[in-house]
Amino acid sequence: MIVQEVITCLEALAPLDYAEDFDNVGLLVGNRKNEVSGILVSLDTLEEVIDEAISKNCNLIVSFHPIIFKGLKSLTGKTYVERTVLKAIKHDIAIYAIHTALDNALKGVNNIICDQLGLVNRRILIPQQGTIKKLTTYVPNDHAEQLRASLFKAGAGNIGNYDHCSFNSQGWGTFKGNEGSNPKIGKKGELHQEAETQISVTFNKHLESTVLKTLFEHHPYEEVAFEIITLNNLDQHIGIGMLGELKEAEDVHTFLKDLKIKMKVPAIRHSQILNPKVKKIAVLGGSGSFAIDAAKRLGADMLITADLKYHDFFSADGDLILVDIGHYESEQYTKNFLVDHLSKKITNFAPAFPLGQVILSTTNTNPVKYL
Incomplete structure (x- = not known):
């Protein structure tokens, strides 16, 4: 090792x-x-x-x-x-x-906190932008199935809870190789027309080098025509913070007492108690004041985080309860x-x-x- x-x-x-x-x-x-x-x-x-x-x-x-x-x-x-x-x-x-990197991983820091608190129905609180890319390429019809399968094996074509996702359309591709070319289909110096499939697949950006390597290894052409663009779509599996629910609504004071025990917290700072019970809980390990608005938008009853300043607590503004359990404690x-x-x-x-x-x-x- x-x-x-x-x-x-x-x-x-x-x-x-x-x-x-x-x-x-x-x-x-x-x-x-x-x-x-x-x-x-x-x-x-x-x-x-x-x-x-x-x-x-x-x-x-x-x-x-x-x-x-x-x-x-x-x-x-x-x-x-x-x-x-x-x-x-x-x-x-x-x-x-x-x-x-672990903060933004689906099974990372905030999922660990959710495990400690027994939260269910979890989702990313703030999905990260710019994490999804799309590859579009053109391949002879006879090679399309094999190339798609190779790209899927490399991790392309995964969208949320689905895999083997692609879009395909057929048309005609044309090319003519010069004297320096060595075409695997067609002849050098002659205009060639080939029935082709346009394949489009999405992939997570950390897989780009693997996906491109796979494309070049399994594509039959000497020169591979392709394009990669970054999408604005949000990946619900990558991002910071997490929102979950208690299995049953709990008395807020009881929950806070249990929170101290489960997270081994010697002291808790929190904003005004709004309602007698809580169920929907947002968590963000480490410094998390920037997540207050996101927690509000998603209807959280409480945001558990750390490093909240005096004026951050005013931001609760009657919409949710802010709870600071300490930086070390939230990530321990x-x-x-x-x-x-x-x-x-x-x-x-x-x-x-x-x-x-x-x-x-x-x-x-x-x-x-x-x-």
């Missing part, structure tokens, strides 16, 4: 293409070709986490938050970020951060989820490291303390 194999496993779960533009995700420190002795999973990467990795013979840290967020102009150890990175490099420990179960995911997917550690395993970090990285 090398670092790149772990990365491939993580990016199948949460492709980096869907991370927010402001974020810094992926392999931040280390060589992706190094063999893995063990994987330590943490919410943050701090010096204490590096020490834990050393003590547990882990040379790869999978961290939710990126330790390098802004550009580093020097590595002198003057900040906690520089000291952490220096220690990781000194001990040949790789650091991978998944952050908003993410590392448990990643340990479970990696443990199921990865078993072939390098022979040189027979004790290699996926380990849940026991270091509490929460910078906020409570009395």
